[in-house]
Each structure stands twice: as structure tokens, then as C-alpha cells.
Amino acid sequence: MTKVAIIGAGPCGLSMLRAFEQAEKKGEKIPEIVCFDKQDDWGGLWNYSWRTGSDQYGDPVPNSMYRYLWSNGPKECLEFADYSFDEHFGKPIPSFPPREVLYDYILGRVKKGSLKDKVKFNHTVTNTLFDGEKFEVTYRDKKNNQTSKDIFDYVVVSTGHFSVPFIPEYPGMKSFPGRIMHSHDFRDAEEFRGKNVIVLGSSYSAEDVALQCHKYGAKSVTIGYRHNPMGFKWPKGMKEVYHLDRLEGNKAIFKDGHEQEADAVILCTGYLHHFPFLSENLKLQTHNRLYPPKLYKGVVWENNHKLMYLGMQDQFHTFNMFDCQAWFARDVIMGKITIPSETDIKNDINKWVSMEEKLENPDQMIDFQTEYTKELHSLSDYPKIDFELIRKNFKEWEHHKVEDIMTYRNKSFSSPVTGSIGPVHHTPWETAMDDSLKTFLNK
Numbered sequence: 001m002t003k004v005a006i007i008g009a010g011p012c013g014l015s016m017l018r019a020f021e022q023a024e025k026k027g028e029k030i031p032e033i034v035c036f037d038k039q040d041d042w043g044g045l046w047n048y049s050w051r052t053g054s055d056q057y058g059d060p061v062p063n064s065m066y067r068y069l070w071s072n073g074p075k076e077c078l079e080f081a082d083y084s085f086d087e088h089f090g091k092p093i094p095s096f097p098p099r100e101v102l103y104d105y106i107l108g109r110v111k112k113g114s115l116k117d118k119v120k121f122n123h124t125v126t127n128t129l130f131d132g133e134k135f136e137v138t139y140r141d142k143k144n145n146q147t148s149k150d151i152f153d154y155v156v157v158s159t160g161h162f163s164v165p166f167i168p169e170y171p172g173m174k175s176f177p178g179r180i181m182h183s184h185d186f187r188d189a190e191e192f193r194g195k196n197v198i199v200l201g202s203s204y205s206a207e208d209v210a211l212q213c214h215k216y217g218a219k220s221v222t223i224g225y226r227h228n229p230m231g232f233k234w235p236k237g238m239k240e241v242y243h244l245d246r247l248e249g250n251k252a253i254f255k256d257g258h259e260q261e262a263d264a265v266i267l268c269t270g271y272l273h274h275f276p277f278l279s280e281n282l283k284l285q286t287h288n289r290l291y292p293p294k295l296y297k298g299v300v301w302e303n304n305h306k307l308m309y310l311g312m313q314d315q316f317h318t319f320n321m322f323d324c325q326a327w328f329a330r331d332v333i334m335g336k337i338t339i340p341s342e343t344d345i346k347n348d349i350n351k352w353v354s355m356e357e358k359l360e361n362p363d364q365m366i367d368f369q370t371e372y373t374k375e376l377h378s379l380s381d382y383p384k385i386d387f388e389l390i391r392k393n394f395k396e397w398e399h400h401k402v403e404d405i406m407t408y409r410n411k412s413f414s415s416p417v418t419g420s421i422g423p424v425h426h427t428p429w430e431t432a433m434d435d436s437l438k439t440f441l442n443k
């Protein structure tokens, strides 16, 4: 019997489990599956952890989520085609849910069956070798401190790529009297109430961590971008300046001459694709981009078609794209999709990579990832979902952010699955301090 290892039970790993479950429900004979996750429960980043640094077994904490995180895109862009928000919550809910609500939704469809039995929690995959025919996967049972090996025909890497922080160094850091941290370790903006905070970066973490600090009462928030500013209309108390040059004492000095007293520096400088558990010849090497090379259809490792990667792209689309990838991977594993010749694979990858390299603005990037997801969708029986509406929702969302970065989360969108419209939330995001599921859904 074919045996498949799924490494990681975050949203991508859960998509993979769900894909197999759906095939089985249709009466198809599915392979034997073992899913490993080094955390004690499933949900990946959405399984919030207060911990930073190492866990109780000495493993680095993979989690990068913080308290008070709200979805930064409309939920109508990430909805599962086979499990709508309306079905899960029994009623339409607002378009920008906090973490706990999305976590509940992600788990809803996998909790119903017996999928959890397929996951070995507190098990870290430490090594994966390929002998030309099969994979040897080594894993550590963290609780019992026991290492074992097993043989698999296929390996699916769904370990995420927002867990290992990229941490640059700037002059003056060693003698800075305040706190320096990466967004990976950011948990609670309350810590920065009344403080002067420097945020470095110009992507989603920089944007949202800066906004969180402002929302929870930081005295000032200064964002230092390196290449391009985000350029939003920041509220009073926030500003965006050009590139940190150095720290001198407690002063941050930027390359545009701007100086700011600082109590804390938060490095929102992104993450590394890091796969210490794969042998060198199996490792994807990429930065955070929309089409990492060497992946056929963004999924199948070019040099070894028994190795799949899920969710390795930079992400506009998330959960339904992960599903499309998982359904595709499943059908490759089950022999329903034939992998073409080496030349065709190369041409296909090159086509996408060269298109990606020409993208100039967010609208084009949204189009690119929507086209990619649509193509994948057409290759499997993943249920119908309105990608044109998702494309439109994403573009409207981008424009809402440009109009007002403080209010974009108060807007409503319509569902690509049920067509229902997300009601306006009872409290505008800026003043909604209680992000619990209960308050979000009921108050």
C-alpha cells in the first residue's frame, strides 16, 4: 500500500488530510497516511501560543501569531469551497474575524471525522532522505524523547514558512538600552503602551504590528522601510520614514536624517524558508515570492515527483489555494494526474516565474495568484468557488486600505461560496479591544 508522510498539521496539512478524506468518502482507496506535527495540537500558526523561544521540550516555538490578531484580508477571499462560513457558524458573520474565530472555522471541517487519529502530535520530523525509490523519515517523539524511522512513498511538506525569523543587525543594536525583538516573538501590543516604538519593514507584519501598537496605546510608532514605503495615510502618532541607519543610545537615526527616541525596536523583517529536516537535494531554496521556482504547479518538486510542497508561496490567497494545491497533490499521489515530461515541467515553471518577475503592483499580483489558483482548481474535483468574486474582493480590499488603513477591517464582502454578505461588525476594529470568539459572534 502506498504510504504518505504529511509534515505539518497547519492549514496546509489539514487541507491535505481533508483532500484524502473526501476521496475516501467517494469510495476511492486512499493511501496510508501519517501526519506529523511538532506542536501539541493542530491548526499551525492559528493555534496561538503564548510561548516564545523554546517550548518545554527544547524545540523552537514555530508560532508567530499574536493576541488580538484579526484577519488582514476579507474572510470571503479565503473561504473553503466545501465548507462555508455560513455552514460553520450557522449565520453570516462579519468579513474580518479575529484569530480565534478563524481558528474555529479552520478546525470545523476536519474535526467532524476521524482525521485527528492520523496525526502524531508532539512529533518533530528531524530528517528525510530519499534512496532513489522511497523516503526514510526520521522523527522525534518529544514527550518520550524517542527517535524513530519510517519508510514512505511520498512526502508532503506542509511546514509553513513564517516560523523562522530573518533577523538583520544594524549598528548600535548591541548597546541599545531598550527591547529589540522580531515580529515572530510579538505576542501582545499592551506591552508597548506609552512607549516609543520603531517598526522595521514594509509588508504585512510591519503594517499590522505598527497598527496594533498604536491601537493599544503606544506613544509613537515610527516605521522604517527599506525599499518602498507602504504609503498609507497613517493616523496621528504614526509615521513612515526611510531605512534605519543606526541606533545611537536610545535614538534611532534613519537614512533620511529623521531621528526618533525609542524604547523598543520590532523587526518585521520577514521569515526564512527553512527545512532542516530535509536532505540538501530535497530542499526548496527560495525567498518569500509568489512563484518559488522548482515547483511544478507550485506543488511538485521538479527533481523528485514524490515530494510535494504546499503553501510555499507568498500569499494573497490562502486556505482555498492550499485546498487546490492539496487536491492536486492528492491526485498526483493517487495516479489521477500524470506528471508531464521534464521539458514540459521546466517550460511550465519558467512561464509562471517569468510572469511573476514582471508584476509591478498589488492588482497585478492578485491577478497572478488568482490565475494560478484557478488553473490548479481546474485540474481536480475541488468544489466550485467563485474566483472572479475573490479577485474582485481582493482588489476592493486593497483600495479600502489605501483609502483608510484604520477602517478597512470594518467593510463587508460577499461570499464566493454562498453569496451571503458579511454583516457590518458591531464595533469598529479600532475600538474593538475584546477579540474573543464569543464577543465577536454574539454581542
Ligand SMILES: Cc1cc2nc3c(=O)[nH]c(=O)nc-3n(C[C@H](O)[C@H](O)[C@H](O)COP(=O)(O)OP(=O)(O)OC[C@H]3O[C@@H](n4cnc5c(N)ncnc54)[C@H](O)[C@@H]3O)c2cc1C
Binding pocket: 007, 008, 009, 010, 011, 012, 013, 036, 037, 038, 039, 043, 044, 045, 046, 062, 064, 065, 066, 069, 070, 071, 072, 073, 078, 123, 124, 125, 126, 158, 159, 160, 161, 162, 163, 277, 310, 311, 315, 317, 318, 319
Ligand atoms: C503573523 C501572521 C499572521 C497571519 N495572518 C493571516 C491572516 O490573517 N489570514 C490568512 O489567510 N493568512 C494569514 N497568515 C498566513 C499563514 O501563512 C497561513 O494562514 C497559514 O497558517 C499557513 O499554513 P501552513 O500550514 O502552510 O503553515 P503553518 O500554519 O505555519 O503550519 C505549519 C505546521 O507545521 C508544523 N511543523 C513545522 N516543522 C515541522 C517538523 N519538522 N515536524 C513536524 N511538524 C512541523 C508546525 O508545528 C505547524 O503546526 C499569517 C501569517 C503570520 C505569520
Ligand SMILES: NC(=O)c1ccc[n+]([C@@H]2O[C@H](COP(=O)([O-])OP(=O)(O)OC[C@H]3O[C@@H](n4cnc5c(N)ncnc54)[C@H](OP(=O)(O)O)[C@@H]3O)[C@@H](O)[C@H]2O)c1
Binding pocket: 069, 070, 071, 072, 073, 162, 168, 183, 200, 201, 202, 203, 204, 205, 206, 208, 209, 224, 225, 226, 227, 228, 268, 269, 270, 271, 288, 315
Ligand atoms: N492577519 C494579519 O494581520 C497579519 C499580520 C502580520 C503578518 N501577516 C502575514 O504574515 C506573513 C508574513 O508577512 P511579513 O510582513 O512578516 O513578511 P514579508 O511579507 O516577507 O515581508 C518582509 C519585510 O521585511 C522587510 N525587510 C527585510 N529585511 C529588512 C531589513 N534588513 N531592513 C528593513 N526591512 C527589511 C522587507 O522589505 P523589502 O521590501 O525592503 O525587502 C519586507 O517588507 C504574510 O502572509 C502576512 O499576510 C498577517
